[in-house]
Amino acid sequence: MLADSARGFLDDAAPVSHLRGLRDAGKVHDPALWAQMAEMGWTGVLVPEEAGGADMGHAAAGILAGEMGKTLVCSPFIGTAVIAATALRQVANDRASAALRGIAEGKTIYALAVDEGPKHDPDAAQMEAVADGNGFRISGAKTFVCDGMSADRVLVLARTGEGLTLFDLPTDRDGITRSAMSLVDSRDAARITFDAVAATGDDVLGQVDDAMTVLRPALEAGQAALAAEMGGVAAGAFAMTVEYLKERKQFGVPIGMFQALQHRAAHLWCETEVTASAIAHAGRKLDEDPAQATLAVSLAKARATQTVTLAVQEGVQMHGGIGMTDAFDMGFYMKRARVAAEWLGDYGYHAAIVARLREI
Incomplete structure (x- = not known):
C-alpha cells in the first residue's frame, strides 16, 4: 500500500521530466516537492512519534527510496530523513528531539560531510577539530557532500585527540564555505571548507572521540536506503527498456520478438528480483537487529551497484543510438546509477566488508 501510494504521487509530482526541468533551469532542489513529502509524512519515516514522526522503520524508508529511484526524484530524503534522523535518534537529549521534529516537519535539511578523498572511507578522516577552551576549532575540507548546497545543517566528522567526533553544525556558521560540485546526475552536491569554525560541546552529536557509535548506524541506514533507490533506478530503466x-x-516485427534480446531482458529481470530480495532483507535487519545488520546492508549495496549498472548498460544498448542522446531519458538513469554507485561506498568497499564478515 505504501509503494502504491508513493507511486501514484511521484508519477504525477516528480516524473523524470521534473528532473530534466530542474537541470535545464540550473536548479538542484525543489522546496515545493520536499514540502509535499513532509505533508505525506515521508520526511518523518524514521522520526519517533513523540517528535512528530511516523516511525515506520527502515523497511518502509527503503520502499519510499525505491519508488523515488524509479523516476529519479531529486530530494534530500536519504541525507535528511534517513541518515540524519538515524544519527539523531542515537542521542537522547532535547536538542536532538528538536532537530528530529524539524526533519519530520520538513523544515530542516541535513547533509553528511564525511569524505575527504575520492573514495568513501569515514575511518580515514583527517580533518581536525582542535580543542579551544571549552570547545573546538574545526579546519579542513569535505568533498562529495550530497545536498550540501541546500542543507540548513551539516553533520561533520572530524578527528579530535584520540578518535573521531561527529558535529552537528548550521551551514551558515562563520568559517563555513560551500561551493557547488558539478555531478553528471545534476543533483545537489558540494565541497565544504571549514576555516577555524567554532564548535561548542552542544554541537557534538554523541560523545567526543566516539563518533562511530552515532555515525555507524546512520551510515548503514543511508546505505540500505541508497541500495533501495538504486534498485528503483534499475527497475525504472528495465521498465523503459x-x-x-x-x-x-x-x-516488420517488434524487436522484443528476437530471442537474443528476450534472453538479455530475462537475465536482467532475474538480477533485479534477487537484488530486491537483498534490499528488503537489509531493511528488515535494520528494523529487527540493527547491531548485526552490517553484512545485510553491504550485501544489498554491493548487489544494487552491480544490478543498476547492468540495467542502465543494457538499457542504453537495447535502445540503440537513441539511448545515447540527451533527448531520451535513459541517459538520466545511467548518470544517476554512476553517482549512486560511488556515494556511501562503491562496490569494492562493500564487497570487502561482505568478504570479511563471511570469514568470521
Whole structure:
C-alpha cells in the first residue's frame, strides 16, 4: 500500500521530466516537492512519534527510496530523513528531539560531510577539530557532500585527540564555505571548507572521540536506503527498456520478438528480483537487529551497484543510438546509477566488508 501510494504521487509530482526541468533551469532542489513529502509524512519515516514522526522503520524508508529511484526524484530524503534522523535518534537529549521534529516537519535539511578523498572511507578522516577552551576549532575540507548546497545543517566528522567526533553544525556558521560540485546526475552536491569554525560541546552529536557509535548506524541506514533507490533506478530503466522492445520494429516485427534480446531482458529481470530480495532483507535487519545488520546492508549495496549498472548498460544498448542522446531519458538513469554507485561506498568497499564478515 505504501509503494502504491508513493507511486501514484511521484508519477504525477516528480516524473523524470521534473528532473530534466530542474537541470535545464540550473536548479538542484525543489522546496515545493520536499514540502509535499513532509505533508505525506515521508520526511518523518524514521522520526519517533513523540517528535512528530511516523516511525515506520527502515523497511518502509527503503520502499519510499525505491519508488523515488524509479523516476529519479531529486530530494534530500536519504541525507535528511534517513541518515540524519538515524544519527539523531542515537542521542537522547532535547536538542536532538528538536532537530528530529524539524526533519519530520520538513523544515530542516541535513547533509553528511564525511569524505575527504575520492573514495568513501569515514575511518580515514583527517580533518581536525582542535580543542579551544571549552570547545573546538574545526579546519579542513569535505568533498562529495550530497545536498550540501541546500542543507540548513551539516553533520561533520572530524578527528579530535584520540578518535573521531561527529558535529552537528548550521551551514551558515562563520568559517563555513560551500561551493557547488558539478555531478553528471545534476543533483545537489558540494565541497565544504571549514576555516577555524567554532564548535561548542552542544554541537557534538554523541560523545567526543566516539563518533562511530552515532555515525555507524546512520551510515548503514543511508546505505540500505541508497541500495533501495538504486534498485528503483534499475527497475525504472528495465521498465523503459521493455516498453521500447515492444514498440520498436525491425523487419516488420517488434524487436522484443528476437530471442537474443528476450534472453538479455530475462537475465536482467532475474538480477533485479534477487537484488530486491537483498534490499528488503537489509531493511528488515535494520528494523529487527540493527547491531548485526552490517553484512545485510553491504550485501544489498554491493548487489544494487552491480544490478543498476547492468540495467542502465543494457538499457542504453537495447535502445540503440537513441539511448545515447540527451533527448531520451535513459541517459538520466545511467548518470544517476554512476553517482549512486560511488556515494556511501562503491562496490569494492562493500564487497570487502561482505568478504570479511563471511570469514568470521
